[in-house]
Amino acid sequence: xxxxxxxxxxxxxxxxxxxxxxxxxxxxxxxxxxxxxxxxxxxxxxxxxxxxxxxxxxxxxxxxxxxxxxxxxxxxxxxxxxxxxxxxxxxxxxxxxxxxxxxxxxxxxxxxxxxxxxxxxxxxxxxxxxxxxxxxxxxxxxxxxxxxxxxxxxxxxxxxxxxxxxxxxxxxxxxxxxxxxxxxxxxxxxxxxxxxxxxxxxxxxxxxxxxxxxxxxxxxxxxxxxxxxxxxxxxxxxx
Amino acid sequence: xxxxxxxxxxxxxxxxxxxxxxxxxxxxxxxxxxxxxxxxxxxxxxxxxxxxxxxxxxxxxxxxxxxxxxxxxxxxxxxxxxxxxxxxxxxxxxxxxxxxxxxxxxxxxxxxxxxxxxxxxxxxxxxxxxxxxxxxxxxxxxxxxxxxxxxxxxxxxxxxxxxxxxxxxxxxxxxxxxxxxxxxxxxxxxxxxxxxxxxxxxxxxxxxxxxxxxxxxxxxxxxxxxxxxxxxxxxxxxx
Numbered sequence: 001x002x003x004x005x006x007x008x009x010x011x012x013x014x015x016x017x018x019x020x021x022x023x024x025x026x027x028x029x030x031x032x033x034x035x036x037x038x039x040x041x042x043x044x045x046x047x048x049x050x051x052x053x054x055x056x057x058x059x060x061x062x063x064x065x066x067x068x069x070x071x072x073x074x075x076x077x078x079x080x081x082x083x084x085x086x087x088x089x090x091x092x093x094x095x096x097x098x099x100x101x102x103x104x105x106x107x108x109x110x111x112x113x114x115x116x117x118x119x120x121x122x123x124x125x126x127x128x129x130x131x132x133x134x135x136x137x138x139x140x141x142x143x144x145x146x147x148x149x150x151x152x153x154x155x156x157x158x159x160x161x162x163x164x165x166x167x168x169x170x171x172x173x174x175x176x177x178x179x180x181x182x183x184x185x186x187x188x189x190x191x192x193x194x195x196x197x198x199x200x201x202x203x204x205x206x207x208x209x210x211x212x213x214x215x216x217x218x219x220x221x222x223x224x225x226x227x228x229x230x231x232x233x234x235x236x237x238x239x
Numbered sequence: 240x241x242x243x244x245x246x247x248x249x250x251x252x253x254x255x256x257x258x259x260x261x262x263x264x265x266x267x268x269x270x271x272x273x274x275x276x277x278x279x280x281x282x283x284x285x286x287x288x289x290x291x292x293x294x295x296x297x298x299x300x301x302x303x304x305x306x307x308x309x310x311x312x313x314x315x316x317x318x319x320x321x322x323x324x325x326x327x328x329x330x331x332x333x334x335x336x337x338x339x340x341x342x343x344x345x346x347x348x349x350x351x352x353x354x355x356x357x358x359x360x361x362x363x364x365x366x367x368x369x370x371x372x373x374x375x376x377x378x379x380x381x382x383x384x385x386x387x388x389x390x391x392x393x394x395x396x397x398x399x400x401x402x403x404x405x406x407x408x409x410x411x412x413x414x415x416x417x418x419x420x421x422x423x424x425x426x427x428x429x430x431x432x433x434x435x436x437x438x439x440x441x442x443x444x445x446x447x448x449x450x451x452x453x454x455x456x457x458x459x460x461x462x463x464x465x466x467x468x469x470x471x472x473x474x475x476x477x478x
Contacts (some may be wrong), residue, residue, distance in 0.1 A: 005385065007246060007415075147245065150414035175389035175438050176246075179422045186421035199414050 001168050002136040005156045005177035008143030009104055014111045022121040022124060023114035023159060026142035027151040028146035028200040029067075029080045030102020031226075032119040032216040034233055036082040041091035044232035047103035053099040054098040063090060066098035070207050073098070082215040089206065094232070101149075105142035106228065112138065116236070120155050120191065122222040127162035129236055137163075139177070140165040150183075150198045151216075154191065157184025158219065192217040241375040243417035247382030248343055253350045260374045261351035262365060262398060266390040267380035267439040268330020270308075271358040271455040273472055275321040278463040281328035281462045283471035286342035290409070293337040295411035302329060304347065305337035309446050312337070313377050322456040333471070339350045340388075343426065344381035345467065351377065354474070359394050359430065366401035368464040369474055371388040376402075378416070389422075389437045391454075396423025397458065431456040 004010040025031055034045050040061075051066070051073055051110050058064060062069035066154035067099075072079030078089070080099055097103055109115045114133050130137050139159060141152035159182040160173065174183065187194045195201045195213050204212055226233040245251050264270055268275050273284050279300075287293035290305070290312055297303060304317040311318030317328070319338050336342055341356075348354045353372050357365035369376050376396060380391035396419040399412065412420065426433045434440045443451055465472040 019295050020266040038461065148415045148418070150418050153414075153418050171346075174386075175392075176387045178433075179387070179389050182425035183418045183421040191478075195418075197417075 001170065002172045002176050003139065003163070004174045005139045005141065005180050007141055007148045007176060009108055009140070009147055010146035012108050012140055012142070016138050017109055017112035018173040021130050021137045022109035023116045023118050023130060023137055024105045024109055024115060024140045024142065025104070025139065025152045025155045026099070026102030026105060027119050027155050027176060027216055028149070028204065029212055029216055030099040031080045031117040033080050033085060034097070034117045034226045035119050035122045035222050035224050037090050037095055037144065038059045038235045040085055040087045040097065043092055043094050043126065044084070044097045044234050045097050046118045046196065046232050047106040048096055048098040049104055049107050051098055057096050061093065063093050064073045065095050068100060068208065069203060076171055080210065081170045081212050082172050101144055105140050107202035109140055110228070111222060116235060117226040118155065118159055120158060120217060120219050122220070122224055123155060123158045124162045125225050127159050127166060127225045129167050130166060131163065144200050151195050151198050151200060153180045153183055154187060154194055156180040159176065160184070166219040175201065179239065180210050191219060240409060241411045242378065242399065242402070243413045243420050244380065244393070246380055246387045246415060247385055248340060248379070249382070249385035251347050251379055253378050254358050256348055257352035258374065259351050259377045260372045261348035261354045262376055263341070263348055263354060263381065263472060264378060264391045264394045265338070265341030265344060265359050265441060266394045266455055267388070267434065268321065268451055268455055269338040269381065270356040272319050272321045272324060272361055273356045273465045274358050274361045274463050275460050275464050276324035276329050277472065278443045278461045279324055281324070282331050282333050282423070284334045284336050284465065285334055285471050287390065288343055289345050290337055293335045295337050297470055300332065302332050303443040304334050305336050307339060308444060314373040318417045320448065321415055321452045322450060322466045323356040333357060340381040340383055344379050348379055349467070355392065356465040356472060357465060359456060359458050359462055360395060361459070362394060362397045363401045363459040364417045364462045364464050366398055366405060370402065370405050378415045381393050383439050388439050390434050390439060392419045392422055393426060393433055395419040403443050413446060
């Protein structure tokens with residue numbers, strides 16, 4: 001298995017994804033929210049690139065969700081805080097979700113054979129599922145506004161650590177993946193603090209959303225693997 | 240002091256450098272070679288972007304140097320192996336140097352107030368000099384063919400470690416710089432092995448240039464700080 005890690009959406013091009021499994025990571029907060037929502041029983045999540053795209057997809061029974069500048073979009077039902085996606089709110093419902101970086105990263109990856117959404121919450125489950133798919137892997141860190149975001153790199157490192165625990169046979173990692181694995185090893189005991197001190201973390205704290213960082217810092221608490229099927233992310237679970 | 244780290248030449252734009260000190264890193268091999276050559280008594284080094292540029296700058300007494308595809312350029316005096324830049328070969332001479340990534344990175348940084356060349360060999364001296372310049376710092380990892388190269392990220396992490404040892408007052412680091420510092424901390428005891436296992440390292444080993452990797456892996460063995468003055472890199476030394 002060859003694993004390549006891409007530092008931000010800006011760095012990705014279609015050619016990176018052909019015949020591969022794409023693992024999209026946006027820890028703060030899109031892929032954490034997606035894993036949480038599907039674990040809570042949402043039927044599916046449709047990632048939309050723009051607010052206009054989201055509105056055009058809307059059916060009466062859908063939940064409209066997403067953020068711009070970290071805030072809930074005016075007129076939408078939910079923002080991008082994992083805590084709002086509890087079973088009472090989302091069970092059995094289709095969610096149309098648009099976020100600044102995460103949903104854009106998912107759209108960028110659609111040339112891959114499979115697209116899965118990973119976060120700190122479900123990295124081990126995502127690694128297990130990626131191994132099951134038996135393709136080379138490209139990990140796309142969504143980043144923030146075209147820049148690298150350390151929380152996504154940290155999660156890429158955790159995902160690699162989880163792959164290695166599964167005793168993959170042949171395993172090749174590119175230089176950026178090796179660096180992200182080293183980042184994870186250095187910070188494994190300080191995941192929450194790394195998120196709190198990250199650029200995205202500081203921005204969320206200023207907006208009073210510190211609780212979201214706490215929700216997104218938990219490691220391997222979910223077995224859910226959101227996987228793209230057509231235009232929707234649905235649940236896959238090997239366990 | 241604010242320190243930003245850029246992952247490869249591809250990621251850099253002029254706006255990154257205004258009113259700042261640029262620290263250019265190409266561990267394998269351009270900035271290691273530059274620091275070695277100036278330490279060995281070369282008068283100056285003129286970084287040229289292309290072979291044609293290099294030839295157009297040539298004066299009869301100059302040493303023509305550089306590589307393409309890791310090999311010495313046909314008709315040139317020296318390649319890009321630090322070991323060839325000993326005092327007998329370069330003392331008192333001007334060197335025109337063109338390499339695939341490193342000299343291009345230096346040209347990309349010329350909007351900065353000052354441009355210095357750093358490598359594992361002279362990271363502590365470069366940090367001391369950057370602090371003396373009292374500007375915010377942008378570290379440009381040259382990378383390899385527009386991709387991140389782990390040896391350059393490792394050196395950026397060492398440079399940050401050396402800055403921190405100097406007890407800088409206010410110190411802000413961007414997310415990528417924080418990740419590269421974590422990479423260095425994780426690999427500080429395995430610098431040489433990290434270089435040997437890097438993509439660039441493997442390429443050099445295949446070409447029989449393993450000795451160059453050994454030369455470039457030594458940490459803080461040189462006090463030389465190559466600094467751009469006009470079109471030439473010359474020696475700065477605070478000690």
